[in-house]
Amino acid sequence: MSRFTELNARRAHEIISHYPRARSAIIPLLHLAQEQEGWITNDAMTQIAELTGATAAEVLGTGSFYEMFKFHPVGRYLVNVCTNISCQLLGGEELLEHAETTLGITDGQTSDDGLFTLEDVECVAACTEAPCFTVNYRYFHRATPETFSEVVAELRAGRNPMEKGQQGDRGEIPDHGTLSRTLQHIPADRKAGIVAPEEAAQAPSWMPTETGENA
Numbered sequence: 223m224s225r226f227t228e229l230n231a232r233r234a235h236e237i238i239s240h241y242p243r244a245r246s247a248i249i250p251l252l253h254l255a256q257e258q259e260g261w262i263t264n265d266a267m268t269q270i271a272e273l274t275g276a277t278a279a280e281v282l283g284t285g286s287f288y289e290m291f292k293f294h295p296v297g298r299y300l301v302n303v304c305t306n307i308s309c310q311l312l313g314g315e316e317l318l319e320h321a322e323t324t325l326g327i328t329d330g331q332t333s334d335d336g337l338f339t340l341e342d343v344e345c346v347a348a349c350t351e352a353p354c355f356t357v358n359y360r361y362f363h364r365a366t367p368e369t370f371s372e373v374v375a376e377l378r379a380g381r382n383p384m385e386k387g388q389q390g391d392r393g394e395i396p397d398h399g400t401l402s403r404t405l406q407h408i409p410a411d412r413k414a415g416i417v418a419p420e421e422a423a424q425a426p427s428w429m430p431t432e433t434g435e436n437a
């Protein structure tokens with residue numbers, strides 16, 4: 223499923239109703255699409271364009287400005303470890319190394335079981351609670367390697383570790399879809415590491431070329 227579910231289609235219309243112009247709802251609709259699938263598919267962008275009167279290219283152009291929107295599949299749990307200055311001074315680099323060892327992957331990679339994608343990120347805006355990491359954008363403050371391991375163990379066991387999270391979280395970690403769906407979509411080269419720059423630069427197949435045909 224890459225277009226909105228029936229429920230989310232109703233939510234999308236409700237979101238649009240809050241704005242004087244439908245296209246002002248593009249960003250919240252991108253959030254809704256990502257919440258549903260874990261990433262933003264071409265079909266979702268096309269549907270958002272239909273709903274808002276924008277072009278698909280405008281939807282992509284808006285969303286791709288923001289690092290938190292993903293246009294490729296990620297693991298069920300997206301783990302961001304902050305290594306910017308406040309976190310770095312208080313052990314962020316060591317936390318990232320521990321995360322890499324614990325998950326068996328490096329920055330930008332997804333674990334072979336499709337459960338975790340790891341990202342080394344710049345400041346998640348919780349500097350007073352450094353060092354920090356997030357899981358599906360839920361915060362874990364003043365983290366240590368031990369707390370990281372505990373959270374990962376809870377997730378691997380299928381439990382919600384958010385009681386270990388601190389203020390700023392919403393009490394749960396949203397699930398980015400079933401494991402089988404995640405595994406089905408993650409390309410082998412992303413599991414192995416970085417996507418080739420030429421692939422990243424490739425226009426989606428639905429985007430018109432300069433001649434007006436689809437790529």
Ligand code: FES
Binds near residue numbers: 345
């Ligand atoms: S430096 Fe890590 S949250 Fe700001």
